[in-house]
Amino acid sequence: MPESMTAALLxxxxxxxxxxxxxxxxxxxxxxxxVLIEVTAAAVNNTDIWTREGAYGAxxxxxxxxxxxxxxxxxxxxxGTDIAGKIVDVGxxxxxxxxxxxxxxxxxIYDSEAEDAKLLAVYGSEYDGGFAQFVVVDAKHVHDVSGSxxxxxxxxxxxxxxxxxxxxxxxxxxxxxxVILVTGASGxxxxxxxQLAAARGARVIALTSEGNQDIALQAGAHQVVLRSSDxxxxxxxxxxxxxxxxxxxxxxxxxxxxxxxxxxxxxxxVIAGAIAGPVVEFxxxxxxxxxxxxxxxxxHTPAHFRWLLEFARRGSISPLVAQTYPLQKIHDAQRDFxxxxxxxxxxxxx
Amino acid sequence: MPESMTAALLxxxxxxxxxxxxxxxxxxxxxxxxVLIEVTAAAVNNTDIWTREGAYGAxxxxxxxxxxxxxxxxxxxxxGTDIAGKIVDVGxxxxxxxxxxxxxxxxxIYDSEAEDAKLLAVYGSEYDGGFAQFVVVDAKHVHDVSGSxxxxxxxxxxxxxxxxxxxxxxxxxxxxxxVILVTGASGxxxxxxxQLAAARGARVIALTSEGNQDIALQAGAHQVVLRSSDxxxxxxxxxxxxxxxxxxxxxxxxxxxxxxxxxxxxxxxVIAGAIAGPVVEFxxxxxxxxxxxxxxxxxHTPAHFRWLLEFARRGSISPLVAQTYPLQKIHDAQRDFxxxxxxxxxxxxx
Numbered sequence: 001m002p003e004s005m006t007a008a009l010l011x012x013x014x015x016x017x018x019x020x021x022x023x024x025x026x027x028x029x030x031x032x033x034x035v036l037i038e039v040t041a042a043a044v045n046n047t048d049i050w051t052r053e054g055a056y057g058a059x060x061x062x063x064x065x066x067x068x069x070x071x072x073x074x075x076x077x078x079x080g081t082d083i084a085g086k087i088v089d090v091g092x093x094x095x096x097x098x099x100x101x102x103x104x105x106x107x108x109i110y111d112s113e114a115e116d117a118k119l120l121a122v123y124g125s126e127y128d129g130g131f132a133q134f135v136v137v138d139a140k141h142v143h144d145v146s147g148s149x150x151x152x153x154x155x156x157x158x159x160x161x162x163x164x165x166x167x168x169x170x171x172x173x174x175x176x177x178x179v180i181l182v183t184g185a186s187g188x189x190x191x192x193x194x195q196l197a198a199a200r201g202a203r204v205i206a207l208t209s210e211g212n213q214d215i216a217l218q219a220g221a222h223q224v225v226l227r228s229s230d231x232x233x234x235x236x237x238x239x240x241x242x243x244x245x246x247x248x249x250x251x252x253x254x255x256x257x258x259x260x261x262x263x264x265x266x267x268x269x270v271i272a273g274a275i276a277g278p279v280v281e282f283x284x285x286x287x288x289x290x291x292x293x294x295x296x297x298x299x300h301t302p303a304h305f306r307w308l309l310e311f312a313r314r315g316s317i318s319p320l321v322a323q324t325y326p327l328q329k330i331h332d333a334q335r336d337f338x339x340x341x342x343x344x345x346x347x348x349x350x
Numbered sequence: 351m352p353e354s355m356t357a358a359l360l361x362x363x364x365x366x367x368x369x370x371x372x373x374x375x376x377x378x379x380x381x382x383x384x385v386l387i388e389v390t391a392a393a394v395n396n397t398d399i400w401t402r403e404g405a406y407g408a409x410x411x412x413x414x415x416x417x418x419x420x421x422x423x424x425x426x427x428x429x430g431t432d433i434a435g436k437i438v439d440v441g442x443x444x445x446x447x448x449x450x451x452x453x454x455x456x457x458x459i460y461d462s463e464a465e466d467a468k469l470l471a472v473y474g475s476e477y478d479g480g481f482a483q484f485v486v487v488d489a490k491h492v493h494d495v496s497g498s499x500x501x502x503x504x505x506x507x508x509x510x511x512x513x514x515x516x517x518x519x520x521x522x523x524x525x526x527x528x529v530i531l532v533t534g535a536s537g538x539x540x541x542x543x544x545q546l547a548a549a550r551g552a553r554v555i556a557l558t559s560e561g562n563q564d565i566a567l568q569a570g571a572h573q574v575v576l577r578s579s580d581x582x583x584x585x586x587x588x589x590x591x592x593x594x595x596x597x598x599x600x601x602x603x604x605x606x607x608x609x610x611x612x613x614x615x616x617x618x619x620v621i622a623g624a625i626a627g628p629v630v631e632f633x634x635x636x637x638x639x640x641x642x643x644x645x646x647x648x649x650h651t652p653a654h655f656r657w658l659l660e661f662a663r664r665g666s667i668s669p670l671v672a673q674t675y676p677l678q679k680i681h682d683a684q685r686d687f688x689x690x691x692x693x694x695x696x697x698x699x700x
Contacts, residue, residue, distance in 0.1 A: 059611030060583065062633050116616035119641075171641070233410065252634045261409030266466035274634045282632040283412050284602045284624045287646035291469075291521070294644040296637035 001036075001089065002027055006350065007132030008330045009076040013054030013065050016331050025078075028128070028136040030091035035139050037103060041156035041324075042130030043082040044337045044346040045188060046250075046273060051079060051125055052334075062279050067125055068298070080130030080348070081107040081123055084156040087142065094139045102146040104155050104312070105130070105137050106305045107163070113302060122299070130156075131330060133350045143305075149315035157188070157319035157345040160299070162308055164272050165192035167300035168248050169200070172270035176201030178245035181236060181259065185221060186212035186343040189272065193248045194219035195317055205240055215320070215343040233258050243267065253277040263292050270295040320344035351386075351439065352377055356700065357482030358680045359426040363404030363415050366681050375428075378478070378486040380441035385489050387453060391506035391674075392480030393432040394687045394696040395538060396600075396623060401429060401475055402684075412629050417475055418648070430480030430698070431457040431473060434506040437492065444489045452496045454505050454662070455480070455487050457513070458649045469648060480506075481680060483700045493655075499665035507538070507669035507695040510649070512658055514622050515542035517650035518598050519550070522620035526551030528595035531586060531609065535571060536562035536693040539622065543598045544569035545667055555590055565670070565693040583608050593617065603627040613642050620645040670694035 007025040012018045030036045047068070050056055054065035054072060067073045083105040087098050107124060110117035123129045123137060145155055168189075174180055180197050184190035185206035197204045198220030206221035213224045229235040236259070237243070243264035249256070253276025260269060271294065274280075287294065300308070311317045322344030325333040333346050357375040362368045380386045397418070400406055404415035404422060417423045433455040437448050457474060460467035473479045473487060495505055518539075524530055530547050534540040535556035547554045548570030556571035563574045579585040586609070587593070593614035599606070603626025610619060621644065624630075637644065650658075661667045672694030675683040683696050 056639065057633065057635055059636060060608070062635075068639050116614075116641075118615045256634070258410070264466075265468045271634055271638045273638065278634045280632050280634060282630050283407065284606070284621055284628045284630060284646075285407055285412075286409060287644065288621045288623065289406065289418050289648055290646060291466075291648055292646045294637065294646075296634075296640060296642045296644075298639055298641055 005133040006327055007078050008327060010052055010073070010079050011076050013052065013072060016334060019052060019330060021328050021330060025132065027134045030089055030136050032092040033094060033139050034091040034136050035087045035094055035098060035142050036089035037083060037085040037105070037135050037137060037142065038088045039083055039085040039130045039133060039135055039350045041084040041152040042080040042348045042350060043156045043160065043188070044333050044348065045081060045160045046275060047081060047160065048079050048124070049334060049338060057278070069126070073125065078128035078132045078135070079124045080132070081125065081160045082156045083123065083130035083135060083137070083159070084152045090139070101144045103142045104145055104158060106141045106143060106302065107159050108299045109141070110301070115301065117301070119298060131327065131348065131350070143309050145309065145312050148312045150312060150319070153321045153324055153347045153349070154319045155312060156347050157321065158308055158312055161188035161345065162192040162196065162317065162319065163300035163305060164189045164297070165196050166304040166308055168193065168270045168272050168297045169196055170304055171295050171297045172246050172248065172268045174200060174202050174246055177203065179203045179205065179240050180246045180248060181205045181207060181240070181244050181262070182221070183207045183247070183249045183251040183255065183259070184275065185216040185219070187250065188345050189250050191215065191219050191320060191344065194221050197248070199317070205236065207236070212343050233262060236262055246270070251276045252280060254280070256280045257282065260286050260292065263290070266291045266293070268293045268295060270297050272297040321347055323347070324349050355483035356677055357428050358677060360402055360423070360429055361426050363402065363422060366684060369402060369680060371678050371680060375482065377484045380439055380486050382442040383444060383489050384441040384486050385437045385444055385448060385492050386439035387433060387435040387455070387485050387487060387492065388438045389433055389435040389480045389483060389485055389700045391434040391502040392430040392698045392700060393506045393510065393538070394683050394698065395431060395510045396625060397431060397510065398429050398474070399684060399688060407628070418472070419476070423475065428478035428482045428485070429474045430482070431475065431510045432506045433473065433480035433485060433487070433509070434502045440489070448489070451494045453492045454495055454508060456491045456493060456652065456655045457509050459491070460652070463652060465651065467651070472649070481677065481698060481700065493659050495659065495662050498662045500662055500669070503671045503674055503697045503699070504669045505662060506697050507671065508658055508662055511538035511695065512542045512546070512667065512669065513650035513655060514539045514647070515546050516654040516658055518543065518620045518622050518647045519546055520654055521645050521647045522596050522598065522618045524550060524552050524596055527553065529553045529555065529590050530596040530598060531555045531557060531590070531594050531612070532571070533557045533597070533599045533601040533605065533609070534625065535566040535569070537600065538695050539600050541565065541569050541670060541694065544571050547598070549667070555586065557586070562693050583612060586612055596620070601626045602630060604630070606630045607632065610636050610642065613640070616641045616643070618643045618645060620647050622647040671697055673697070674699050
């Protein structure tokens with residue numbers, strides 16, 4: 001085992017310059033009940049960018065520089081919530097037979113298995129993640145996918161994008177034959193939402209931008225509406241043939257107030273992000289007069305992840321990898337990601 | 351049966367002057383499957399004021415002059431969603447044995463019995479209500495409470511205030527031992543929320559204004575916090591001993607953003623009104639990063655109303671009647687209501 005490795009160190013909250021790729025970072029050593037993973041692929045996600053920027057704000061202080069927990073991270077930190085790779089060493093208490101397993105990591109750490117458990121920490125945020133050649137992870141978060149027909153690049157797309165999408169669909173109880181609007185449908189989470197919602201038999205209306213219609217249809221959308229449509233609200237209602245059963249949103253911003261009224265009485269909107277801006281104007285009457293429900297969602301539960309693993313092992317979902325980059329090119333990857341240069345996932349290969 | 355009656359006619363959306371008390375209004379005649387009720391008591395509610403003013407706005411147009419359905423009412427209209435009285439005549443298809451029954455009316459009309467049914471109309475809004483000496487109501491909305499130990503004035507407090515509170519607690523699944531914050535705890539719905547939440551074993555923290563602490567404690571609140579407290583958020587958290595399981599809110603306004611972050615991960619906030627202002631600034635991150643849930647609630651379902659009827663028949667809840675007024679004094683009653691002159695319910699006696 002080498003003593004040092006290449007890793008992207010987050011040295012502070014800030015712009016791309018605070019992310020420093022170095023090749024003299026000590027390889028971590030697995031403690032009791034931990035494993036050492038050689039990282040083969042790590043996908044790029046919005047949360048990496050927001051965490052780098054400290055763009056999560058805090059309760060009562062939307063402009064605070066903070067990670068998702070409302071406080072600054074400790075530095076240096078290795079980001080990367082999506083980890084695919086191979087177990088190369090194990091700590092005390094872990095079966096040495098696991099060495100050699102091809103694995104992916106379940107990133108969130110909860111205080112219990114309950115549905116309403118508290119989210120304590122996330123690999124790649126409060127603990128080091130996959131933007132490095134090696135990472136140490138608690139063994140119970142490391143799942144064997146040796147038999148999966150998916151590539152390592154595809155496997156690396158699952159935890160954050162598909163986990164977030166699965167958490168959203170489950171928390172909103174999306175059922176077969178329901179009509180669901182998915183915003184940002186060509187993004188990482190949006191593409192996963194379309195695939196997973198269509199797979200459970202929902203009728204999916206994908207909201208996306210010019211040029212990405214084919215991607216949304218490829219993911220399984222039944223209909224596509226362009227975000228730039230005149231009279232967006234009327235267009236969605238016409239395409240849907242009436243009020244929506246549900247909305248899955250990662251966009252937020254000014255569109256939030258446009259689309260909520262399109263839900264039927266007691267319809268559900270589930271939100272897991274706000275790339276167009278988190279602070280919105282909100283008319284509470286639109287919510288309560290029609291008994292609509294707004295569901296906040298972050299990542300997924302261990303139960304949701306077990307279903308994702310089943311999909312991964314059977315190869316019944318197919319993440320779209322748009323581009324891969326060596327770890328040294330992380331700045332290029334994040335720039336391409338922020339500029340939405342490619343539909344589909346961008347993956348680093350440490 | 352007299353041919354004409356005294357009734358408060360809403361002649362347009364507007365100020366108190368559009369409400370005209372007249373004594374030459376024809377007594378309505380019950381059609382098939384309807385009954386004629388002689389109204390003995392009708393409580394005053396926020397929805398009467400908002401509907402008179404047309405203050406509900408419309409989707410995409412918060413300032414629109416409209417009833418709760420987002421369009422203006424048809425005039426003239428007799429308001430009054432809360433109807434207690436006596437059946438004095440029945441239409442074809444209704445058992446004549448019902449004449450003489452002491453009754454209350456279940457105001458909302460849904461398109462089905464399903465939890466997510468569409469709310470089509472409400473007595474006192476789309477159909478004439480209780481601000482008159484007589485009213486015609488579909489028989490299935492008229493429930494026998496002959497044996498109730500409650501007075502007619504108390505019975506008239508149940509449908510809107512207690513129905514709304516029951517709908518909120520049910521939709522938010524409030525359970526025993528949960529810690530719930532109730533805003534506007536000395537108002538009609540707030541008082542009912544405190545009573546009903548305490549009755550199901552929740553620990554209730556009542557948020558109210560100076561002078562109303564005793565009312566909140568009388569309703570069953572375990573602790574009272576004054577809205578004027580310095581560092582309101584910290585005070586609530588200290589009194590609660592940690593994060594809240596749930597919030598039941600009818601106030602909205604600027605306090606909305608102050609109290610949402612006090613919920614635990616996956617905590618629920620249920621909203622049924624916004625007397626302090628419906629259009630709020632909302633940081634979506636406060637929702638999604640902690641998987642919080644915002645539940646819109648309007649009135650109640652038929653199932654919720656059946657439970658209320660059980661309470662009414664057993665006398666196991668005790669609405670607080672603050673003042674009664676003859677129907678001719680409806681303007682005084684609405685003024686006292688808007689000025690929050692008395693804690694508890696104001697009831698008209700037609």
